Amino acid sequence: MENKYKKIFNTNKLGMLTIKAKNPGKVLTIVACTHGDEIYGMEIFDYLINEFILEKKIISGTINLLIGNKEAYLKGKKIVDFDFNRIWGFEDKYKGSYEYKRANEIKEILYKSDYLIDLHSTTLKSIPMIIPVGKQDDNLIDCFSGTYVLKNLIEFLNGVALAKYAKLKNPNLKAIVIEAGQNNDPKTIEDGKQNIIKFLGYYGFIQNNTNIIKTKKIYLYAKKCIHAKTMNVKFLYSESPQSFQKIKKGTDILQDGENVVKADKDYIIIMPTTPRYIGEELGYLCESESE
Incomplete structure (x- = not known):
């Protein structure tokens, strides 16, 4: 090659x-x-x-x-x-x-x-x-x-x-x-x-006077994941689904076949994806917490 x-x-x-x-x-x-x-x-x-x-x-x-x-x-x-x-x-x-x-x-x-x-x-x-x-x-x-x-x-x-x-x-x-x-x-x-x-x-693999500066992080805790039950999936909460979008409680997140998935509480969605196979992850519903 x-x-x-x-x-x-x-x-x-x-x-x-x-x-x-x-x-x-x-x-x-x-x-x-x-x-x-x-x-x-x-x-x-x-x-x-x-x-x-x-x-x-x-x-x-x-x-x-x-x-x-x-x-x-x-x-x-x-x-x-x-x-x-x-x-x-x-x-x-x-x-x-x-x-x-x-x-x-x-x-x-x-x-x-x-x-x-x-x-x-x-x-x-x-x-x-x-x-x-x-x-x-x-x-x-x-x-x-x-x-x-x-x-x-x-x-x-x-x-x-x-x-x-x-x-x-x-x-x-x-x-x-x-x-x-x-x-x-x-x-x-x-x-x-x-x-x-x-x-x-x-971690000592190379000679480098590395000082790790602790920076502020935002921790997202995955609480749920939506898995594809069909290949006919349409996101409803946004015309352009992207990571880190906020979803309010009661919002229709997506339609999977004839089933509509609703948010049971406020979430941040991560990695919204249309399916390539049955069972694939369509998105992770997360809650946030600053360090």
Whole structure:
């Protein structure tokens, strides 16, 4: 494959570059392209490998730069057969799929790490969001720019997410999911570079006198998730549904087939989405709280 990420693919068939320091230490795995069309993470990898020259800067530990859904990335698609961020319960219905095979290829890399960062992005303009996987992962938050922290969201997914699986297998793992913003937004990419360097310095992978400045965050707590029961879904609360829109109690949120979903209290909606398959998350209903 002739592109600027070729070095990653030449390293091994896993689509992973492993960078080890001479001094032992913790293991960090950074995952890009859990969804194959979310290429923001690959931009970060390119920066770390070819511009920052991470292999010359690392002073302790091991850093894995891992392409999640490798085949979907190569094809420029979100998925091959199934959503790679929902299949980690390894249910029988996923057997025979590319994603099932891929999950088995990389699962030990994930849960044998000490730190896990799962990088996501969007094709449309979006506000960055930080998603700690467990309660003990909150101490990772301040390495990442962004005002909004989403709590409990992973618990509402229609399936088991990559980061949640790794955390279940290794409760001592520190894991965080980053919804960075739009793929090709220069600010999204630049912020991402600085966030990762900040993380590497703060946790001792590179020499960097990093001072973490605690910034004000707005915590959004997922209370409900609307899942698609049909493929005939129409949002009613807005002609242009977007994350962070407020929905008042009693408002008709959407129509799913013949069923109308109403808000039983005031909410902030996150990630309103028209369905690509039955059971997909159509939106998360959240309540907010400032830090």
